Amino acid sequence: DAGVTQSPTHLIKTRGQQVTLRCSPKSGHDTVSWYQQALGQGPQFIFQYYEEEERQRGNFPDRFSGHQFPNYSSELNVNALLLGDSALYLCASSLQGLDEQYFGPGTRLTVT
Amino acid sequence: DAKTTQPNSMESNEEEPVHLPCNHSTISGTDYIHWYRQLPSQGPEYVIHGLTSNVNNRMASLAIAEDRKSSTLILHRATLRDAAVYYCILRRMNSGNTPLVFGKGTRLSVIA
Numbered sequence: 239d240a241g242v243t244q245s246p247t248h249l250i251k252t253r254g255q256q257v258t259l260r261c262s263p264k265s266g267h268d269t270v271s272w273y274q275q276a277l278g279q280g281p282q283f284i285f286q287y288y289e290e291e292e293r294q295r296g297n298f299p300d301r302f303s304g305h306q307f308p309n310y311s312s313e314l315n316v317n318a319l320l321l322g323d324s325a326l327y328l329c330a331s332s333l334q335g336l337d338e339q340y341f342g343p344g345t346r347l348t349v350t
Numbered sequence: 351d352a353k354t355t356q357p358n359s360m361e362s363n364e365e366e367p368v369h370l371p372c373n374h375s376t377i378s379g380t381d382y383i384h385w386y387r388q389l390p391s392q393g394p395e396y397v398i399h400g401l402t403s404n405v406n407n408r409m410a411s412l413a414i415a416e417d418r419k420s421s422t423l424i425l426h427r428a429t430l431r432d433a434a435v436y437y438c439i440l441r442r443m444n445s446g447n448t449p450l451v452f453g454k455g456t457r458l459s460v461i462a
Binding site for chain 2: 240242269271273279280281282283286288294296310328329330332334335336337338339340341342343344
């Protein structure tokens with residue numbers, strides 16, 4: 239049983255560009271949450287998707303958007319990249335109504 | 351969400367017990383205490399959670415103070431693989447898929 243997978247593993251972008259990160263949830267899970275983790279900090283919640291809709295959102299600007307597909311996989315899009323967007327982006331999946339979240343290994347984004 | 355306070359770092363010798371403290375003086379009666387850990391280059395993983403009584407699982411034990419204002423995660427025999435950042439998180443009872451609110455956690459170093 240594959241756990242949560244994310245792609246790509248690493249990514250380097252230039253300021254002002256756009257990026258798309260992908261996440262496949264653990265088998266049987268229907269809810270995907272995205273977190274941003276800056277170096278030396280704990281993960282910060284970006285948003286959560288369930289039934290292909292954004293259900294909850296953290297304190298992140300509209301440059302951060304997402305999508306969930308019918309197979310429950312999800313994408314995180316970031317437009318107009320800033321240097322401060324450099325971070326580890328984590329995807330977590332869960333089953334709606336249950337507490338435990340399962341995290342993927344993350345995508346390391348570097349903005350130069 | 352109520353706030354938690356943890357030491358920035360701790361050190362342990364291999365094969366000795368480790369007690370990781372967490373203070374949560376503003377905890378409400380409906381808050382569960384969750385612990386996650388993040389191994390190097392990985393996403394966080396669930397360790398254990400509890401409400402009032404002490405809890406045990408294959409990974410660790412959770413000791414909760416009688417007034418619930420503090421708790422301690424206990425690793426009975428630390429191994430090198432236990433070197434990680436440990437996060438203490440409060441989550442409202444029946445919170446379903448509310449996002450996890452991470453602090454900076456405690457970085458545990460294990461010495462061979």
